[in-house]
Amino acid sequence: LALLVLLGLREGRRASSRPTPLPPLRPSAMPPAYRRFLLVSSVFALALSSNAFLLLRLKDLGLSEGEVTLAYTAYNLLYALLSYPLGSLADRIGLRRVVALGFALYALVYLGFAWAYSPFLGVAFLLLYALYSAAFEGASRAYLATLVPQEAKASAIGLYHTVVGILLLPASLLFGLLWEHGSAPLAFAAGAGLALLALFLFLLDGKKPPAYPG
Template identity: 35%
Template sequence: MRTVEPSGQMHENKLPGSVWALGFVSMLMDISSEMIHALLPIYMVTVLGTSVVAVGLIEGVAEATASITKVFSGALSDWLGKRKLLAVIGYGLGALTKPIFPLAPGIDWLIGARFVDRVGKGIRGAPRDALVADVTPPHLRGAAFGLRQTLDSTGAFLGPLLAIAVMWLTASHFQTVFWVAVIPAFLAIYVLIRYVREPEGSGAGKPVRLPLNIAALKALGPGYWWIVGLAVVFTLARFSEAFLILRGQSVGLAAYWAPAVLVIMALAYSLSAYPAGVASDRLGRQGVLAIGLLLLIAADGVLAFVPGLGGLALGVALWGLHMGFTQGIFSAMVADSAPAELRGTAFGMLHLLSGIALFAASVLAGALWDRWGYEATFLAGAGFATATLLGATLYRSLKRTD
């Protein structure tokens, strides 16, 4: 379907096939990853005897590693003018680490596998997001990033569902779940190679020499850096989802039902991401982002103060909704604000700085939990979310005065 602008220019309203393919790649890899990660915190704490603060440290190091890698892979994709190759390498590394989880004899092997897996995530993340922006018309970017997030989060609830089923069928045999998770990871690689098409000369049509330099970072512009600053503060509010699983354990959720926490979260995420992206195309990014931040504040309040399984389910659902209203929106805002030839670098810097913040958030969340209980962890998250909301309001008012 096409629409006609007042100028007479035709606008295509159909999302490119490569956006759909990248979405299904994300979905398959997330099915694999979430089958493992939905059980990994419980496995480390109950089977291997790891402390909660150590779980936070491991998760923080893993995600920070991914984010640091993203800045270099994003810049490299600008320099080469190629995105797909780096995406294949990154997803390939993720797939190759999956058999290590069922074979690992101890915590050291799990940390190593998690580390390499996150390196793969770092390599693929920024080039993939830049590729989505490259192949999508500007008036459909919110929808494109929303669709990718929807398919990604669909995998994020199918994975835990499969984990629950296999745990039930095998009487809570963790290793069997980890082996089943290997299959969708390698299917993701096939879909990526077979169905994703990269446009000639990604970005502006010409590779950029040495995009990681002061001049290039300045060329990203003040609007871009405002968005990154908001994303960093926001990331301090949304520590690793491992703490949602541990919150489930604190209300007496059995180990084989632990993945249900991520199922509820990802289902809410999946149902909201695409509509939120479409709404941001039509109504503006900042208003949709503000709704997402209010949802996060509500989620933290419920998880801190509402007891029982009902409170857990409501808090986790609100957490998933906040992700649907924020994750794709931040990506679309970056794509809108960054020059085309520097999109890989722009997404890489976003992921680098937010990844450092995620490391700090996960370590802080674990320390607060161990010292004062889960209430302190979620109240701190609500505080950072409120700070982000105030910053987003200021950014919106500054844009109006420009």
């Protein structure tokens, strides 16, 4: 009897040590507010072309390779300097407003790159792009975390990054095709249009989502 009990305890420990399979990532299982934001993010992801196109546009406007490198270094420094203060901006005006501001800034930068006619304007819009990056990237993830309950946060964030990551390749391909077969201004204008569409859809959803603790 003692031997049977001992064997039963061992089998029980082995069974309990097996990892519980993770549930599949299903958008339909997520709250409606999350699904709406995922749709908005998918539209916006199609506007997220590679930063290399920004640098190519600076060369197109007349900057040398060394000057483009300096401009991109300035962008990275400004991004690092602004990340913390702009991260606290959401605490004062709310995450939703910061996310909307990010969409608007991205559209403004891409319209600027479409219409820029001098290297000075190109560099100015690149530095404005640093403001967008510092304000939006952290705020979008933080906002996402408020749309789902605690037990679903990991799956929700994983699904968000999967969808956005998959769309980044076609976004850059589309941008490159518009540049090659049309023009650089056309490609940037299309990116701005997609960002404005994402902003419109985001603002159109006037329902206040249930706020879960971030």
